[in-house]
Amino acid sequence: MSNYKKRNLKNNQICEMIIYYLKENNNFVKKQSLIRSLIKWASLSTIYRGISRLEKKGLTVACDVDNDKYIAYIGSRPNKSLNLAFFVCDVCKQKFWLKLNDCALDKISRKIKKFYDFDSKFVLYEFRGVCRSCLLSKKSNSLNLKKEEINHENSSYANR
Numbered sequence: 179m180s181n182y183k184k185r186n187l188k189n190n191q192i193c194e195m196i197i198y199y200l201k202e203n204n205n206f207v208k209k210q211s212l213i214r215s216l217i218k219w220a221s222l223s224t225i226y227r228g229i230s231r232l233e234k235k236g237l238t239v240a241c242d243v244d245n246d247k248y249i250a251y252i253g254s255r256p257n258k259s260l261n262l263a264f265f266v267c268d269v270c271k272q273k274f275w276l277k278l279n280d281c282a283l284d285k286i287s288r289k290i291k292k293f294y295d296f297d298s299k300f301v302l303y304e305f306r307g308v309c310r311s312c313l314l315s316k317k318s319n320s321l322n323l324k325k326e327e328i329n330h331e332n333s334s335y336a337n338r
């Protein structure tokens with residue numbers, strides 16, 4: 179009985195720690211980073227148990243983006259959904275995300291609630307394309323190419 183109580187307490191503690199970590203990191207973290215930061219305090223199975231407990235309670239949501247697992251904390255927003263835009267660069271594979279605070283998106287959630295009786299807690303927009311630094315390097319590459327072409331033209335002109 180006392181063992182059972184101890185384990186119960188541990189589970190509550192791990193849940194609190196997970197929520198604390200999520201809140202500290204803008205309510206959205208890579209599962210791997212969460213585990214890495216908590217592994218010194220608890221065993222892997224305790225951490226996993228905590229993660230699934232929070233999920234079952236509806237406090238967190240798990241999602242996958244480009245083969246990585248993420249956890250979002252949604253417990254702090256009773257009447258609002260967490261809207262995230264995730265950008266994945268197909269060139270350098272860099273990923274970054276930002277929180278969207280656009281009332282137009284809340285409107286979509288409200289319409290979904292109205293038409294489908296579905297209460298959205300977490301909305302993920304996944305955008306794939308080319309990131310800014312890849313766009314810039316592409317541009318400078320094409321500029322270099324143009325320069326080379328010009329140089330080539332010049333040299334062939336000079337050779338004539």
Ligand SMILES: [Zn+2]
Pocket residue numbers: 267268269270271272308309310311312313
């Ligand atoms: Zn890129």
